[in-house]
Amino acid sequence: TNEQFPDNFLWGAATSAFQVEGGNQEDGKGLSVADIRSYPKRHQQLDTTVSVDHYHHWREDVQLMKELGLKSYRFSINWSRIFPNGDEVEPNQAGLRFYHHLIDELVAANIEPMVTMTHFDQPYGLVKKYGGWVDRRSIADFVKYAKWLLKEFSPQVRYWLTINEQAVMVLATDMLGIDDHLDEHTRYQMAYQANYHMWLAQAEVYKLCHDEYPNCMIGPAVSYITTLPASRKSYDMLAAKELEDFYSFAQMDVAIHGVIPKYFENELANLNIEISTQPGDEQVLQEGRANYLGVNWYCTTIVEARRDADPNGFIFRRINRVIDPDLLYTEWGWNFDPVGLRYGLRQLNDRYPNIPIAITECGWSEREELIEGKVHDPQRISYLHDHIHQMWLAIQDGVNVFSFNPWSFIDLLSNGDGMEKRYGLVFVDRTNFDEKNQKRYKKDSFYYYQKVLQTNSLQ
Ligand code: BGP
Numbered sequence: 001t002n003e004q005f006p007d008n009f010l011w012g013a014a015t016s017a018f019q020v021e022g023g024n025q026e027d028g029k030g031l032s033v034a035d036i037r038s039y040p041k042r043h044q045q046l047d048t049t050v051s052v053d054h055y056h057h058w059r060e061d062v063q064l065m066k067e068l069g070l071k072s073y074r075f076s077i078n079w080s081r082i083f084p085n086g087d088e089v090e091p092n093q094a095g096l097r098f099y100h101h102l103i104d105e106l107v108a109a110n111i112e113p114m115v116t117m118t119h120f121d122q123p124y125g126l127v128k129k130y131g132g133w134v135d136r137r138s139i140a141d142f143v144k145y146a147k148w149l150l151k152e153f154s155p156q157v158r159y160w161l162t163i164n165e166q167a168v169m170v171l172a173t174d175m176l177g178i179d180d181h182l183d184e185h186t187r188y189q190m191a192y193q194a195n196y197h198m199w200l201a202q203a204e205v206y207k208l209c210h211d212e213y214p215n216c217m218i219g220p221a222v223s224y225i226t227t228l229p230a231s232r233k234s235y236d237m238l239a240a241k242e243l244e245d246f247y248s249f250a251q252m253d254v255a256i257h258g259v260i261p262k263y264f265e266n267e268l269a270n271l272n273i274e275i276s277t278q279p280g281d282e283q284v285l286q287e288g289r290a291n292y293l294g295v296n297w298y299c300t301t302i303v304e305a306r307r308d309a310d311p312n313g314f315i316f317r318r319i320n321r322v323i324d325p326d327l328l329y330t331e332w333g334w335n336f337d338p339v340g341l342r343y344g345l346r347q348l349n350d351r352y353p354n355i356p357i358a359i360t361e362c363g364w365s366e367r368e369e370l371i372e373g374k375v376h377d378p379q380r381i382s383y384l385h386d387h388i389h390q391m392w393l394a395i396q397d398g399v400n401v402f403s404f405n406p407w408s409f410i411d412l413l414s415n416g417d418g419m420e421k422r423y424g425l426v427f428v429d430r431t432n433f434d435e436k437n438q439k440r441y442k443k444d445s446f447y448y449y450q451k452v453l454q455t456n457s458l459q
Helices: 033-044 054-068 093-108 124-130 137-153 166-171 184-212 234-257 262-270 281-287 338-351 378-396 444-455
Strands: 072-076 112-118 159-164 217-223 226-229 293-296 300-305 319-321 357-361 401-404 426-428 440-442
Touching (some): 033 124, 054 093, 072 159, 072 357, 093 112, 093 137, 124 137, 137 159, 137 184, 166 184, 166 217, 166 234, 184 217, 184 234, 217 234, 226 234, 234 293, 234 300, 234 319, 338 378, 378 401, 378 444
Parallel strands (some): 217 293, 357 401
Antiparallel strands (some): 300 319
């Protein structure tokens, strides 16, 4: 095949801390929002005390990454390993040590670390103390944490991602530690205030990073759900655009342009939400901008306008999601629409010309079992093949994509479905719930991806 990738293309794979590590109270680690959230779901093996025990298998896992031929690895640092309650002045040395060991091992293996500062895991201590991101004090606590990470790890880590998918947390408000029993308006009021604080906190960190660590790249990891109209009718097209702008592009517009877009403010007004701000905030956003985008891309969503809806109602009440009978869907309703990736990347390049893009997540989920030591996952292989092909075409179109990280390197806890919904290239046998000695097995997709990496081309 002649679908060759650029020489220095960063072929990676992705995970996040609470989803793989386990050891959620070891070596001084405090509990995070993710840990608290996982407890009621223990029956689905969504239990961060064990996860897939990467905390004790990291050496073996890096060995597997080497064998796979990874050029980079996207993972996250567990905030409450470093600041157990979030408000300490000095970091927890044992927490820093774990990541030093991991990063040293990666660098020795020539694997470029791409590090997320927080992936759904604010220290629960901050939620108890002042309500977490909802409170303005969270900005200073995040900036302090980010400063420490940059200082400790920036010589080895050049690619930083600040906050993972804040739009997801804002909609699933319990991921911010907001009480589920509150009425919807109160929860959204709190969540969008939290969203605002996350924007300010990241702007400060972008600026700090550019000023003090000019060799680093830093940006957000955004959930980009490319949104398509169910028909060519103008009202469906507008509905699709409005949803995509509000959910995905607002996050990127703020990170890249440093201004909160008017369409976003209008939606908050539709929800009767008022954000409290302080003088100088606009300047903070303006002065702190990302210099690349981490884009989590899985599928498209197809929407139609609800023409009976209140035109001044919230965007999610102005649309219906539509299932496309021509597309394949996972059991959890995520479609297989690879051309959507090329189309989405083109849109990003139109909106943010020349901004480098890392695809920080992209993957296919299945319920899977080990059969005689093997896992056959042909659907994941064709997902990878077709998405890599469309990404290659987007690069030919002129889009600056420099890295691709399938979700996930290894089986891990899915946010809603624990170990029942698997994404990994590596299978983890967790049939025995409390089993610490979780064995790893390479799936068929591991060998497929390995070939792509060896040849630096589509296979
Ligand atoms: C993204 C998150 C990941 C991951 C993935 C799959 O939203 O950044 O943490 O879990 O989606 O989602 P799920 O776990 O719900 O299948």
